[in-house]
Amino acid sequence: MDLIFRQARLSDDGPLMDVAIENGRFAAIAPKVAASAAPGQEIDAAGRVLIPGLIESHLHLEKAFVKDRKPNRSGTLMEAIAVTAALKPTFTREDIEERSRRVLKLLVAHGSTHVRAHAEFDPSQGFTGFDTVLDLKREYRDVIDIQVVAFPQEGILKTPGTDKMMAQAMRKGADVVGGIPYNDRDAREHIDWVFKLAREFDKDLDFHQDFKDDADAMSIEILARRTIAEGYQGRVSVGHLTALGAVDVPRRDEIIALLRDAGISVMCLPATDLHLGGRKDAYNVRRTLTPVRALRDGGVNVCLATNNIRNAFTPYGNGDLLQIGMLALPACHLGGADDQATVLPMLTTHAAKALRLANYGLETGKDADCVLLDTRRVADAIIDLPNRDVVVKRGRIVARSTSKTEFAF
Ligand SMILES: [Zn+2]
Known part of the structure; x- marks a missing residue:
């Protein structure tokens, strides 16, 4: 042996x-x-x-470790997006490579053997970050498996030129088609568009989905129905889905049943969502997390992931998934006697199912x-x-x- x-x-x-x-x-x-x-x-x-x-099922490599370059003083999602958009054009290849390597080392040190990386691009920053992540995927193949998601952070329809870049990203070798319906001209149009691309390249889909404190303007039901109509059950994941935590129980349970039928995996990202969420609440501050227990009990495949490390979205973190699990225990009410045992699989087998790892x-x-x-x-x-x-x-x-x-x- x-x-x-x-x-x-x-x-x-x-x-x-x-x-x-x-x-x-x-x-x-x-x-x-x-x-x-x-x-x-x-x-x-x-x-x-x-x-x-351990499987890191949702992470951004290329924008890690930039929190001191331009701080997010309000702690809101809006400022995080603005601060990061201003920084992105200044990222050089060497810079992205050095910071991504630091993240990969931390992941491996803490026991991650797989990571799904959302690698973004847009006409203003080009493919610098995306190409770097693809190169690192090849370089680290014997150390940690990197699945690369083609991620249009700035939207597709509202940012001219991104549509062509999405197709190019798939040809360059992206493993998964990414989407972000809440940051585009029209959520339904956005979902239609990325499904077409996923079909063309026969790839799975992973969305940044309904990242909001409130339940208005959710598109998760459109996405779930489309998933079923396309026969894409088991091939779609969503990260955040915090808005579902703001939905009343009867409607929430209907949506959860729909997610289960669509075989959609949900990645809860507590380090980010707790930091950015509930910023408008002066008292009785909400947790603004996707309802992990209700999703789990409703038969949905739920994972926990890191999302960001030390940037405007999440100004802390060290690539340790067990710490994310620990954070979820109190934050998602998972500390009870029967609940604790359900958390480790959210970092291992459930994440493997979402990433469709056969071996x-x-x-x-x-x-x-x-x-x-x-x-x-x-x-x-x-x-x-x-x-x-x-x-x-x-x-x-x-x-x-x-x-x-x-x-x-
Ligand atoms: Zn993300």
């Missing part, structure tokens, strides 16, 4: 397991695997928890992407915020770290 974890904790109610890896895949998972690996390639997990790789999971024959955590119970994987001791991408150790406290008492 190329690599073996001895006596790892995969579940809290089963025995400890040996996990053997060969040719980038999990080759054997059993209480005792007789095979051996080369010296240094057998890791004594000694009861520590092994989980499949994902801690099972024989699947890609050997996994993380050894410095904790003894799977149930504590989030609340311990454990050290990521070993991170493995397709059978190869890509990061190792230790955190040991020396007590003076």
